[in-house]
Amino acid sequence: MGLKISTTMTQVKASLKYLRIAPRKVRLVANMIKGLPVARAEEQLKFLPKRATLPVLKLLRSAIANAEHNFRLSKKSLHVASIMVDGGPTLKRGRPRAFGRSFLIRKRTSHVTIILEGVAERAGKAEEKDPSPKEKKQKKKA
Numbered sequence: 001m002g003l004k005i006s007t008t009m010t011q012v013k014a015s016l017k018y019l020r021i022a023p024r025k026v027r028l029v030a031n032m033i034k035g036l037p038v039a040r041a042e043e044q045l046k047f048l049p050k051r052a053t054l055p056v057l058k059l060l061r062s063a064i065a066n067a068e069h070n071f072r073l074s075k076k077s078l079h080v081a082s083i084m085v086d087g088g089p090t091l092k093r094g095r096p097r098a099f100g101r102s103f104l105i106r107k108r109t110s111h112v113t114i115i116l117e118g119v120a121e122r123a124g125k126a127e128e129k130d131p132s133p134k135e136k137k138q139k140k141k142a
Contacts, residue, residue: 010071010120011081014063015113019055022108023087026052030083030112038064038078038116056083056112063116073118081117085110 019026029052033041038060045057060080067073088109094102 008120010067010073010118012063012067012071012073012078012116012118013113014059014066014116015111016055016059017111018088019052019110019112020107021052021055021110023085023110025050026056026085026110026112029053029056030085033060033080034083036080038075038080041080056114059112059114063114067116067118071118071120073120077120078116078118081115083115084113086113087111 029045029048029050032048033044033056036044041060042057045053045060064075064078067078068075088111090109091107093105093107095105097103
């Protein structure tokens, strides 16, 4: 009778909606951290000179906090499984042009979703298999 440790992959999700940065620009940052361990991803985001790094870093830290608090996962076991950047609603503004015309300016927004994967270890009793008839007889004799 021993202690059995079973490991399961757990996914943790966090999302950021209506970020007022164009999805094309946020994807540049998101693609840099895809597949990295969270400590390395955090380090990358701290030193990247892009405007989108701050909201993505905040989202990553939120996902890490979700994993630690809700799923009891350690930060060391987490990595960025996927990060998706989708377009949100576009704000339309007008800009005056020559001859009384107006030009449409599109102010794009983004929806960012991050999924972290971590290994959750659960300790429990080791499963004992049913003894065969021969083993039963040997136990009775002893």
